[in-house]
Amino acid sequence: MHEMSICESIISVIEEQAAAQSYTKVRTVRLEIGPLAGIELEALEFCFDVAAKGGVAENAKLEVIEVPVTARCIPCAQPIDVKERFDPCPKCGSFEVQITGGDALRIKELEVD
Amino acid sequence: MCMVCGCGEGEVKIEGGQGHTHDHTHDHHHHDHGENSHHYGKGPAHAHAPGLSQARMVQIETDILSKNNSYAAANRAEFARNNVLALNLVSSPGSGKTTLLTRTIEEIKDRINLAVIEGDQQTANDAERIRATGVSAIQVNTGKGCHLDGHMVGHALEHLKIKEGVLFIENVGNLVCPAGFDLGEAHKVVILSVTEGEDKPIKYPDMFHVADIMVLTKTDLLPYLDFDVEKCMDYARRVNPKIKILQVSAKSGEGMEDWVAWIEASQQVNKIGQGG
Numbered sequence: 001m002h003e004m005s006i007c008e009s010i011i012s013v014i015e016e017q018a019a020a021q022s023y024t025k026v027r028t029v030r031l032e033i034g035p036l037a038g039i040e041l042e043a044l045e046f047c048f049d050v051a052a053k054g055g056v057a058e059n060a061k062l063e064v065i066e067v068p069v070t071a072r073c074i075p076c077a078q079p080i081d082v083k084e085r086f087d088p089c090p091k092c093g094s095f096e097v098q099i100t101g102g103d104a105l106r107i108k109e110l111e112v113d
Numbered sequence: 114m115c116m117v118c119g120c121g122e123g124e125v126k127i128e129g130g131q132g133h134t135h136d137h138t139h140d141h142h143h144h145d146h147g148e149n150s151h152h153y154g155k156g157p158a159h160a161h162a163p164g165l166s167q168a169r170m171v172q173i174e175t176d177i178l179s180k181n182n183s184y185a186a187a188n189r190a191e192f193a194r195n196n197v198l199a200l201n202l203v204s205s206p207g208s209g210k211t212t213l214l215t216r217t218i219e220e221i222k223d224r225i226n227l228a229v230i231e232g233d234q235q236t237a238n239d240a241e242r243i244r245a246t247g248v249s250a251i252q253v254n255t256g257k258g259c260h261l262d263g264h265m266v267g268h269a270l271e272h273l274k275i276k277e278g279v280l281f282i283e284n285v286g287n288l289v290c291p292a293g294f295d296l297g298e299a300h301k302v303v304i305l306s307v308t309e310g311e312d313k314p315i316k317y318p319d320m321f322h323v324a325d326i327m328v329l330t331k332t333d334l335l336p337y338l339d340f341d342v343e344k345c346m347d348y349a350r351r352v353n354p355k356i357k358i359l360q361v362s363a364k365s366g367e368g369m370e371d372w373v374a375w376i377e378a379s380q381q382v383n384k385i386g387q388g389g
Contacts, residue, residue, distance in 0.1 A: 002259055002260055002289070002290035002293065002294075004257075005258065005260075005262070006177055006178075009177050009178065009180055009181070010177055012180060013173065013175050013177070013179075013180070014173075017171065017173060021171045023169075023171065027168055031177070036319075037293075038289065038292060038293055038319045084318065085318040085319070085322050085352050086314075086315050086318050086348075086351040086352045088351070095350060095351040095354055096354045105176065105177045105178060105293075106174065106175065106176050106177060107173040107174070107175045107177060108172075108173065108174065109170050109171060109172050109173055109174075110170070110171045110173055111168050111169070111170055111171075112168065112169060112170075112171050113168055113169075
């Protein structure tokens with residue numbers, strides 16, 4: 001259930017930026033979340049509505065840009081396709097796989113008034 | 114959330130240190146935490162005129178965990194200043210973390226300075242178990258929270274005066290959430306008891322991926338169980354090829370030597386890294 005604290009972090013960044021970027025209302029929050037970030041999107045959306053209540057992001061729409069998983073096989077020394085952390089290299093079967101992307105958890109941009 | 118330091122809404126309780134046994138509810142803070150203490154509408158454009166505003170895009174490009182990471186970095190700097198090796202112990206509930214910890218403390222407290230931060234949702238039972246060994250411990254109750262974060266640990270550190278030693282941070286029993294929250298530790302230590310399934314490393318890959326070492330506990334029970342140690346180690350290495358694995362029974366003492374040796378070696382390496 002740490003989606004709630006993730007949402008609190010998102011809201012706190014948005015509130016902190018409100019004065020600096022002079023906005024009073026957030027319409028859309030665009031996040032980059034990779035499949036390996038350990039985030040359940042449905043839970044995130046549910047928590048976001050609760051966390052946003054009473055603030056500049058109340059009723060804001062949450063949009064998630066899914067980032068693909070990218071990885072390299074160390075023995076083959078080349079990029080490979082994997083879906084999970086424990087997937088072996090499809091070419092040589094090694095588990096010495098370095099995940100190079102797909103664990104992003106970032107606030108990309110906001111649509112604001 | 115408190116806008117001054119990012120505290121949650123008063124759910125978190127950090128127990129007073131120095132032998133206090135009563136609960137403090139956040140009285141170490143010098144700013145107010147109201148139920149709704151957000152201060153909105155103080156920006157320059159507070160007077161919002163309907164129809165006149167135009168939606169625009171603001172690039173934020175901020176890591177969502179950046180706030181936690183900055184608290185963790187401050188903790189790490191504090192550990193470096195005091196030559197402290199901080200170990201973040203993570204596991205599911207009931208893996209034997211506290212039992213392993215009390216046994217470990219008994220074995221090394223005469224030669225290494227030790228302190229403990231205990232994270233649980235409720236009760237100070239674990240901190241009391243640690244204090245019974247004579248080592249100072251601070252209990253952090255996370256309330257509804259499922260993990261310790263860098264900020265809670267930072268506040269707990271205010272009560273613990275440790276120098277030139279080892280700080281054990283016993284995280285909330287949970288194999289999911291603590292994986293994502295850096296506390297400033299040198300290593301995450303994942304503890305798995307042999308009474309659990311051997312496939313836990315692939316069921317909860319994130320945690321085993323971020324840990325530097327896996328300690329298999331309760332190995333004295335292996336004769337009575339179907340737990341396949343080799344298979345478990347194989348699963349752990351699939352998720353994390355570099356993970357170090359130890360087998361320990363805090364009850365019989367088997368494997369404790371290796372675990373203690375790892376702690377002492379890590380402390381030496383850490384000291385060199387911290388320039389101590």
